[in-house]
Amino acid sequence: MANIKTVSKKSKAQSMGMHTEVLTGRTQQKFFNPDEAENFYYFGTYDVDFNKRTDLDVKDMTAAEANREIDNLMSEGYGTIVIKNPQGKHSLGVGILNKLNLIFEGSLGYFGMGSCDGPTVRINGRVGWSCAENLMAGKVVIEKNAGSCFGAAIRGGDLICKGSVGARTGIDMKGGTIIIGGDAGAFTGFMMQRGRIIILGDVGINLGDSMYDGTIFVGGKIGSYGSDAVDSDLTSNDQDWLRRKLKVAEIGENFDVSKMKKIVAGKKLWNYDNLEPTEKKGAI
Amino acid sequence: MCGIAGLIHRGKSSNVGSELQGMLQALKHRGEDSTGYALYGDTDGKNFIMRFKVGENVGEGSSSIVEDVSVYDERKKIVDQTLAELGAKIVKEERTLPYSLRYEIDYDKKDLLDFSQRIESIPGVEILSMGKSLEVIKDLGNAKAVCDRYSLDKLIGTHAIGHARMATESGVDIKSAHPFWGYPFSDVSVVHNGQLTNYWNNRRALENKGMRFMSECDSELIAVYIAQKMREGASLEEGMKESLTGLDGVFTYFVATKNSLGMAKDTMAAKPLVLYESDDLVAMGSEEIAIRSVLPQEIDTYDPFDGEVKVWQI
Numbered sequence: 001m002a003n004i005k006t007v008s009k010k011s012k013a014q015s016m017g018m019h020t021e022v023l024t025g026r027t028q029q030k031f032f033n034p035d036e037a038e039n040f041y042y043f044g045t046y047d048v049d050f051n052k053r054t055d056l057d058v059k060d061m062t063a064a065e066a067n068r069e070i071d072n073l074m075s076e077g078y079g080t081i082v083i084k085n086p087q088g089k090h091s092l093g094v095g096i097l098n099k100l101n102l103i104f105e106g107s108l109g110y111f112g113m114g115s116c117d118g119p120t121v122r123i124n125g126r127v128g129w130s131c132a133e134n135l136m137a138g139k140v141v142i143e144k145n146a147g148s149c150f151g152a153a154i155r156g157g158d159l160i161c162k163g164s165v166g167a168r169t170g171i172d173m174k175g176g177t178i179i180i181g182g183d184a185g186a187f188t189g190f191m192m193q194r195g196r197i198i199i200l201g202d203v204g205i206n207l208g209d210s211m212y213d214g215t216i217f218v219g220g221k222i223g224s225y226g227s228d229a230v231d232s233d234l235t236s237n238d239q240d241w242l243r244r245k246l247k248v249a250e251i252g253e254n255f256d257v258s259k260m261k262k263i264v265a266g267k268k269l270w271n272y273d274n275l276e277p278t279e280k281k282g283a284i
Numbered sequence: 285m286c287g288i289a290g291l292i293h294r295g296k297s298s299n300v301g302s303e304l305q306g307m308l309q310a311l312k313h314r315g316e317d318s319t320g321y322a323l324y325g326d327t328d329g330k331n332f333i334m335r336f337k338v339g340e341n342v343g344e345g346s347s348s349i350v351e352d353v354s355v356y357d358e359r360k361k362i363v364d365q366t367l368a369e370l371g372a373k374i375v376k377e378e379r380t381l382p383y384s385l386r387y388e389i390d391y392d393k394k395d396l397l398d399f400s401q402r403i404e405s406i407p408g409v410e411i412l413s414m415g416k417s418l419e420v421i422k423d424l425g426n427a428k429a430v431c432d433r434y435s436l437d438k439l440i441g442t443h444a445i446g447h448a449r450m451a452t453e454s455g456v457d458i459k460s461a462h463p464f465w466g467y468p469f470s471d472v473s474v475v476h477n478g479q480l481t482n483y484w485n486n487r488r489a490l491e492n493k494g495m496r497f498m499s500e501c502d503s504e505l506i507a508v509y510i511a512q513k514m515r516e517g518a519s520l521e522e523g524m525k526e527s528l529t530g531l532d533g534v535f536t537y538f539v540a541t542k543n544s545l546g547m548a549k550d551t552m553a554a555k556p557l558v559l560y561e562s563d564d565l566v567a568m569g570s571e572e573i574a575i576r577s578v579l580p581q582e583i584d585t586y587d588p589f590d591g592e593v594k595v596w597q598i
Binding site: 087088089090105106107109110125126128129144145146147148163164165166167168183185186187204205 | 551552553554556558571572573575576580582583584585586587589590
């Protein structure tokens, strides 16, 4: 059972709603020091040159063949790869644990860019269900719309969709940022545990249902609130962060963030492992 | 996990048999226990086209049994005799497979309820579709196998819906395969991806109103439910909107009539659908790769939201 403690002094991250609990246990933090850059080696990664660029036409390839070829090109030092004719294929670009500029000239099917750690990706098209699931670090930008379960369980990184997304965006997310330029469907932020979601347009029913933690910002109308999702005050810290984030994301730079709604967890369901069985029953 | 696909050309006809085959074959990884087509062909509109079966193609888990071809021949004779008694004249007949037949029928009555009940009272006989334009073809195997078996690739028409099935709720056989005819309505068909959780409650209520079920497949309920709503005077779109609350579970389904094609998505948006819409073509499927089989160029597609219902006319 997790030993959750509360502290009187909040960190900046906590005051911005990124998380509220204090992490204890065996969590280790390492801070990057340029002088020790050589010691930061990620096993199995390639030393790529962003100026070394190539095209890869995947029209007649399976997803496995295409992904293997991307890996081969990285091993040859290519740091910028342009994928031609993805044609809605599933599972393209999955498992890239490397710094890389990856550009898709077209749309992806399901599970595109899943379980990645580090690449910067631009998709000049649409993506299907579960795009960038389990993203750990990096940036993924989608120029058109996205399907459901967008950014499911991401741990970190920035996931940006300039169009609209389907249902259950950010389901089970544990970190990172998801930014939606258009509308989002039902159950957005379902069971999210940390991280932030920004939606400039409208959002469907059951927003933030059963969320444990994290923050959701909404610019448009909200269909309905999910269980245990509540309003919170939008602070000046929040607004600064939103402006900066939208600018970096090249999306909604002139958007009036001061009118956005901020939704957080009410914490009535949260941490219910600490409750007695009878209390748990009441909370659920 | 099943796959559904559909398309409608507006203002023109096209080779919808071949197009739908490509879309469904792209979805074969979602299930290839059986595949079904509901094709709306160009006809002169004079005669009814009746697709029916006099036996089963029995697969895993089916409650049907394998029968001798002589049994099929006997049933066919009874069907012919019953049609004569109903005043229906067979204009043309084709027997694609021993158990699968296609009749063009000169029949001047509009109410197909009595007609269908008489034909289906013959043991082992099921009408797969009845209409002036609709033809439902379904059998075991993937889209290409069924298309080749029934020579569907040259069928010209305006719209079509289809289904690639992974059997979960019932056995592998033709009676449980989609599309389902909207009995007893001419030219109405349904395909569905999902699971319905109030199937038995609805089924019993509809059976009490005189509607018939031919399988134990939960998806059949949608066809019967929509048909009953239309029987009560609702439009197709109204019936579909009512289904969002009347049917419980997770679903995305398509309904087609002689002149229209509609889609509905449950209120949790639990089942996938990708949609492409332009002035002259609407194409949709469980996955984008289905649409890519007819539109390989870069296009704009989107996922309809939860609880959405849309209907397009030809």
